[in-house]
Amino acid sequence: MIPHDTLGYLPETPSQTAGPYVHIGLIPKQAGFDIFANNLGEALFGPDTEGERIRIEGRIFDGTGALVRDALVEIWQADAHGRFDHPADRQPGPRDAGFRGWGRTGTDFETGLWAFETIKPGRIAGRSGHGRMAPHISLWIVARGINLGLATRLYFGDEAEANAEDPVLRIVEQPDRRRTLIATPSLRDGGTVYTFDIRLQGDNETVFFDI
Amino acid sequence: MHADSEFVARDPAAHPPALTPIYKTSVFRAPHRPLLSLQNSLSEVTGPAFGQHELGPLDNDLVRNYAQAGGAPVGERIIVHGRVLDGSARPVPGVLVEFWQANAGGRYRHRNDNYDAPIDPNFGGCGRCLTDAEGRYAFRTVKPGPYPYRNRVNDWRPAHIHFSVFGSGFAQRLITQMYFEGDPLIRHDSILQTVPDPAAQQRLVALLDLNASVPLHTLAYRWDIVLRGGRSTLFENRLQGN
């Protein structure tokens, strides 16, 4: 069907915007109806999941400073031991079998807030030849007006030592830009909430990665 | 992490740039700074896997998954099928494919859609399935209608189905849209035109597949999806000997 090039490789399928109605397909409850018996990505942990329960939340702002209230946000992260639920993670040591590490939500149509209840991941092995990565959560954002999903990372403001050693944060040259990847901790109802606002454009534009 | 888990870099020429003024909403939502290139780490080569037990038996049949007892959605019944492959032409098995669309009148079952076309009481407009061992996916639905939207005053979307695809790693994550061969609105579509390369645009158009149709019952369309490929590690693994 799709013609390959002279080396036999196939060209990628182009990305297209998720559009204003992305909720229908991926989070139908937010679109306003119930259809699936099991909505994927709502809960990250169960009662037996290891690690510290945390909440991460934030808002997304466009280039005019307006809230982006129709975005879809997905997260992917390691467990409390810094291990991923995936065969490519061949690190030795324990792994929490009860933790997939993937979540999905939408920014609220009124407040623009997105939030996940999850656990704080452990530190993760870096690429060979590099030091360990600091605890972090990968984010992926799609929405109307975004032609190709935006990838970024949330690092934790209370992990200064690990962050200083992180091989990814270190390649962000400008300290001000590095700060766009650090979530601010605060206490709420006895638990820790990390606030992570994302700016698509402008002076404090979030660092997005070509991963 | 093993070097053979890494993905080749995304081909920027295959995708729309972030800033595409023809699609006006992109103007204030496109990052202005260049993306920071990151060599794959474990966070990118890994990604979530889903099991058949997480899906319902009707999740890939949009003709029935929201229909009331004895009812059926209005519209032209179609099967949409194809394969999920990677850039090395290998099938991507066992990955989640999700799809959503307007009904036959071009209306979405969505609280923010106020287009003046009827909601179909028998149509939800979303579904999902896992690819099989050969990377195949298939679902049944009704052909979506075109609909107008606010961009230029008279912009209409061609009939299309939105697709979300997971690969084996989070770096392969893709959301896109599929169009239908022969639709005269395709050449006017501002969203499709965000993809600069006409050959790449064509890769989003499904072809009528009479062989897969069910005679006297359902037409079929075929559309293959290609995700980024894995890196060839000949050099690192065999020539360097690590």
Ligand SMILES: [Fe+3]
């Ligand atoms: Fe649409």
